[in-house]
Amino acid sequence: MTAEASDMLAPPTAPAVRGEGIKVVYRRRTAVDVPSIEVAAGKTYALLGASGAGKSTLLRVLGLLERPAEGRVFIDGVEASGKDLATRRTIAAVFQKPYLLRATVGANVGYGLKLRRVPKREREQRLSDALARVGLAGWEGRSALTLSGGEAQRVALARALVLRPRILLLDEPLSYMDPLLKRSLTLEFAEILKSERVTALYVTHDRDEAAVVADRIGIMRDGRLVSEGDPETVLTLPTDEWVASFLDAEAPAEGLVATSGEGVMTLACGDAMIIAVGDLPLGSRVLVGVPSEDVLLFEHGVQIPRTSARNQLDGVVSEVAPAGAAMRITVAVGDLRLASTVSRSSAADLRLAPGSLVTLLFKATAVRVRPRDTIAPIV
Amino acid sequence: MKVYYIAIAEAWRLLTSGDALVMPVIGMSLTVSGSAVAMAALIGIPLGYMLGLSRFGGRAALMVLVNTSMGFPPVVVGLFVYLALTRWGPLGFLDMLFTPRAMVVAQVFLATPLVIGVTASAVASVARDLRLQLRALGASRLQEGLAIILEARRGVMASVIAGFGAIISEVGAVSIVGGGIEGKTEVMTTAIVANVGRGDFGIAMAWAFILIGIALMINVALTTVQNLGSAYDR
Numbered sequence: 034m035t036a037e038a039s040d041m042l043a044p045p046t047a048p049a050v051r052g053e054g055i056k057v058v059y060r061r062r063t064a065v066d067v068p069s070i071e072v073a074a075g076k077t078y079a080l081l082g083a084s085g086a087g088k089s090t091l092l093r094v095l096g097l098l099e100r101p102a103e104g105r106v107f108i109d110g111v112e113a114s115g116k117d118l119a120t121r122r123t124i125a126a127v128f129q130k131p132y133l134l135r136a137t138v139g140a141n142v143g144y145g146l147k148l149r150r151v152p153k154r155e156r157e158q159r160l161s162d163a164l165a166r167v168g169l170a171g172w173e174g175r176s177a178l179t180l181s182g183g184e185a186q187r188v189a190l191a192r193a194l195v196l197r198p199r200i201l202l203l204d205e206p207l208s209y210m211d212p213l214l215k216r217s218l219t220l221e222f223a224e225i226l227k228s229e230r231v232t233a234l235y236v237t238h239d240r241d242e243a244a245v246v247a248d249r250i251g252i253m254r255d256g257r258l259v260s261e262g263d264p265e266t267v268l269t270l271p272t273d274e275w276v277a278s279f280l281d282a283e284a285p286a287e288g289l290v291a292t293s294g295e296g297v298m299t300l301a302c303g304d305a306m307i308i309a310v311g312d313l314p315l316g317s318r319v320l321v322g323v324p325s326e327d328v329l330l331f332e333h334g335v336q337i338p339r340t341s342a343r344n345q346l347d348g349v350v351s352e353v354a355p356a357g358a359a360m361r362i363t364v365a366v367g368d369l370r371l372a373s374t375v376s377r378s379s380a381a382d383l384r385l386a387p388g389s390l391v392t393l394l395f396k397a398t399a400v401r402v403r404p405r406d407t408i409a410p411i412v
Numbered sequence: 413m414k415v416y417y418i419a420i421a422e423a424w425r426l427l428t429s430g431d432a433l434v435m436p437v438i439g440m441s442l443t444v445s446g447s448a449v450a451m452a453a454l455i456g457i458p459l460g461y462m463l464g465l466s467r468f469g470g471r472a473a474l475m476v477l478v479n480t481s482m483g484f485p486p487v488v489v490g491l492f493v494y495l496a497l498t499r500w501g502p503l504g505f506l507d508m509l510f511t512p513r514a515m516v517v518a519q520v521f522l523a524t525p526l527v528i529g530v531t532a533s534a535v536a537s538v539a540r541d542l543r544l545q546l547r548a549l550g551a552s553r554l555q556e557g558l559a560i561i562l563e564a565r566r567g568v569m570a571s572v573i574a575g576f577g578a579i580i581s582e583v584g585a586v587s588i589v590g591g592g593i594e595g596k597t598e599v600m601t602t603a604i605v606a607n608v609g610r611g612d613f614g615i616a617m618a619w620a621f622i623l624i625g626i627a628l629m630i631n632v633a634l635t636t637v638q639n640l641g642s643a644y645d646r
Binding site: 093098124148193196 | 544551559
């Protein structure tokens with residue numbers, strides 16, 4: 034078989050959603066400027082960013098709910114617009130507020146099916162399945178206006194899922210929930226998105242929520258995508274100072290691949306040498322980060338226990354700050370800055386304060402490395 | 413006080429005696445104002461929807477125009493319609509003056525701004541994001557509009573009630589374009605005016621009671637319709 038023929042027989046690999054040269058302008062202010070974005074079929078892509086970053090606008094554009102000033106949107110490889118009702122009907126959405134109609138739960142969930150003229154019997158079956166899916170089996174007859182926030186948002190999710198959409202848009206669906214409910218619903222949503230194998234675009238400003246639901250994350254700032262990739266890399270290896278502070282992570286260090294071979298590299302980051310896993314070519318410029326949870330911290334001079342951790346660096350504490358229930362200790366190793374998360378009691382035991390001498394210990398596998406200029410930093 | 417007793421007795425007599433002149437007058441009132449409000453709803457609800465939800469240049473000016481015409485004096489509207497329909501007027505060839513059709517036309521002009529104005533503010537109070545949500549569930553433009561109107565049904569119904577209330581009780585327009593011709597274009601309000609003119613205060617009062625009673629019954633019916641589905645409210 035020739036290469037051409039095999040190409041033709043290859044399974045369709047077009048991403049479920051693709052945006053090209055998307056530009057949205059509101060009153061001469063550029064709200065979104067994204068040259069290219071792709072969401073793979075069956076995957077969940079989280080758009081992460083602060084309020085006003087353009088996440089929701091980009092979501093509406095990719096979901097054919099808003100026309101961009103410039104650019105094109107492709108659904109399953111075919112250019113589409115909001116005028117194509119049939120294409121639009123393969124997409125469903127859940128927004129920040131549930132926006133339920135003044136009617137019963139059943140009428141709300143069945144609304145989209147009615148629009149699509151699904152026969153009554155099938156409609157009722159799908160409706161009760163969808164309600165069961167979100168844990169509200171048998172709630173058809175209740176008034177939608179007497180529900181609590183969490184219940185209403187579940188109804189909104191059922192209303193979208195019942196349509197069996199190819200693409201599901203979720204625009205900060207959990208931002209109005211209290212933390213406890215949010216955590217449980219985040220897990221539930223993630224589980225539902227995985228099991229339904231739906232292509233999802235998930236907008237949120239919460240990195241933990243994004244980490245739970247997403248297969249891929251894009252971070253937006255001022256209408257632009259400033260970082261994109263798998264959750265681990267994106268969340269632990271910020272592309273610049275701003276992304277680092279947004280993610281409450283350590284700014285990445287710049288480094289050079291000093292040695293490379295057999296899947297192990299030595300990275301020169303200022304004066305420090307860090308051992309990492311990977312096989313980038315010698316001399317490559319890279320961004321280096323180590324998640325603070327993976328960094329163990331010891332008093333300087335104590336006997337370090339024997340471990341498989343290959344990186345052991347001495348440094349000086351530069352900052353001690355609370356991070357949730359724990360403490361985040363920032364340590365300067367020459368020009369390089371690394372952070373370690375320790376419990377509050379450990380921080381007190383070690384009497385950590387700026388100026389303390391410490392030793393950091395972490396595994397080569399904990400080191401995140403990405404080639405420099407994968408995403409151009411904002412200047 | 414005597415005039416009230418006479419009036420009540422007269423009203424009862426008018427309604428129960430089967431007076432051949434009474435029922436046609438009531439019927440004419442209901443037919444003219446009923447068809448006028450139905451037409452006003454057909455014209456006014458879609459226009460009110462567009463005015464309430466669309467954003468376009470001149471929308472504010474249009475809203476002022478609608479709000480102003482909501483308070484237009486019926487005699488003025490009657491005069492304009494008269495001048496249009498009179499034999500030497502631009503629509504004189506229709507030969508409609510002093511007919512119930514002319515009265516309907518005048519009342520449509522009176523009721524439509526009310527329907528537009530009240531509908532516009534009712535649909536505007538429905539969250540804009542609900543439209544986005546409806547579109548995101550696959551609604552076409554028409555389906556989206558219907559759902560929004562259904563969502564704002566109380567306000568939309570209120571617009572119809574306000575329109576009907578305004579025209580069933582007005583006398584200025586119907587008397588100018590209808591002439592209040594007994595047995596032909598006489599309605600309840602023109603009957604009151606005519607009887608006052610003749611000094612028959614008892615009969616005038618009787619008509620007033622009948623008018624109020626009928627308006628009350630119709631509003632009870634419309635309000636019941638308006639409240640259908642209120643079970644879903646909090």
